[in-house]
Amino acid sequence: xxxxxxxxxxxxxxxxxxxxxxxxxxxxxxxxxxxxxxxxxxxxxxxxxxxxxxxxxxxxxxxxxxxxxxxxxxxxxxxxxxxxxxxxxxxxxxxxxxxxxxxxxxxxxxxxxxxxxxxxxxxxxxxxxxxxxxxxxxxxxxxxxxxxxxxxxxxxxxxxxxxxxxxxxxxxxxxxxxxxxxxxxxxxxxxxxxxxxxxxxxxxxxxxxxxxxxxxxxxxxxxxxxxxxxxxxxxxxxxxxxxxxxxxxxxxxxxxxxxxxxxx
Amino acid sequence: xxxxxxxxxxxxxxxxxxxxxxxxxxxxxxxxxxxxxxxxxxxxxxxxxxxxxxxxxxxxxxxxxxxxxxxxxxxxxxxxxxxxxxxxxx
Numbered sequence: 001x002x003x004x005x006x007x008x009x010x011x012x013x014x015x016x017x018x019x020x021x022x023x024x025x026x027x028x029x030x031x032x033x034x035x036x037x038x039x040x041x042x043x044x045x046x047x048x049x050x051x052x053x054x055x056x057x058x059x060x061x062x063x064x065x066x067x068x069x070x071x072x073x074x075x076x077x078x079x080x081x082x083x084x085x086x087x088x089x090x091x092x093x094x095x096x097x098x099x100x101x102x103x104x105x106x107x108x109x110x111x112x113x114x115x116x117x118x119x120x121x122x123x124x125x126x127x128x129x130x131x132x133x134x135x136x137x138x139x140x141x142x143x144x145x146x147x148x149x150x151x152x153x154x155x156x157x158x159x160x161x162x163x164x165x166x167x168x169x170x171x172x173x174x175x176x177x178x179x180x181x182x183x184x185x186x187x188x189x190x191x192x193x194x195x196x197x198x199x200x201x202x203x204x205x206x207x208x209x210x211x212x213x214x215x216x217x218x219x220x221x222x223x224x225x226x227x228x229x230x231x232x233x234x235x236x237x238x239x240x241x242x243x244x245x246x247x248x249x250x251x252x253x254x255x256x257x258x259x260x261x262x263x264x
Numbered sequence: 265x266x267x268x269x270x271x272x273x274x275x276x277x278x279x280x281x282x283x284x285x286x287x288x289x290x291x292x293x294x295x296x297x298x299x300x301x302x303x304x305x306x307x308x309x310x311x312x313x314x315x316x317x318x319x320x321x322x323x324x325x326x327x328x329x330x331x332x333x334x335x336x337x338x339x340x341x342x343x344x345x346x347x348x349x350x351x352x353x354x
Contacts, residue, residue, distance in 0.1 A: 033302065194333070
């Protein structure tokens with residue numbers, strides 16, 4: 001279970017053709033932007049677009065598709081329960097974070113993220129292609145792990161526990177405009193080196209979280225506006241080996257907008 | 265009720281955009297990520313105007329772009345739902 005969460009360009013280059021490795025490209029796909037999977041991608045990578053593949057429209061806005069549907073999408077793209085999945089986005093950003101959290105929620109075991117993403121791959125002059133790989137569809141079974149997820153009810157029932165930390169991962173101006181009571185604040189992008197688009201050094205990341213009281217002995221519940229920036233912080237905490245982390249996917253849209261729950 | 269309060273900055277009246285990017289209907293984190301990708305295609309010093317239609321994006325996109333070294337010249341509410349964010353590429 002102690003697989004490294006974050007992998008380097010060198011590691012992926014060495015293991016790209018390893019039998020169980022499956023690379024998923026979760027970058028932006030927009031016809032107005034001339035980059036993304038269709039333009040070029042890591043060899044053998046398959047795409048996964050959050051708008052098309054993860055969300056569906058419902059009354060009240062977009063929601064995550066049923067797990068059975070997501071499992072079918074993964075299986076059709078040749079991803080099995082025993083796959084070593086490597087995700088990448090433009091850097092090591094919230095798109096990769098969102099899919100990382102989703103797949104952990106679905107119970108996937110060996111899940112990794114390319115540190116620095118597409119930016120790092122290009123900086124290393126690693127090989128790219130526009131060819132879409134031929135994949136062998138397989139069965140994928142979702143094994144939902146509710147310990148990776150939080151709801152408003154869970155927060156209301158558990159936030160008074162001394163071992164629970166609510167972590168607001170929005171910008172400080174958003175936090176000070178109103179946050180879930182007792183939440184502390186660390187913006188998700190404090191984890192990023194903007195030059196390399198990789199995560200900062202492990203020692204720096206640990207110090208950031210510990211400075212706001214989010215220590216490894218606590219159960220950390222991350223949230224933001226709509227649960228994607230917090231998914232990035234979820235990824236970073238898991239990369240640091242934190243054993244108990246939940247993403248409140250509904251986040252402020254759920255807590256404040258839909259439910260009108262109190263803020264401080 | 266949510267108290268998201270995007271910080272209003274009035275862009276200088278003599279600013280004209282080199283590119284305008286309509287991101288209405290896009291949710292976080294796409295508003296920030298797509299804004300950043302559009303800026304990557306532009307020259308240093310050029311002006312991008314981005315339209316978003318939710319308070320969350322109007323609150324965090326300006327700061328995210330500033331954190332990356334760009335200069336946000338404006339963040340203005342243009343109608344009941346939409347915000348225009350004016351940014352100069354670093």
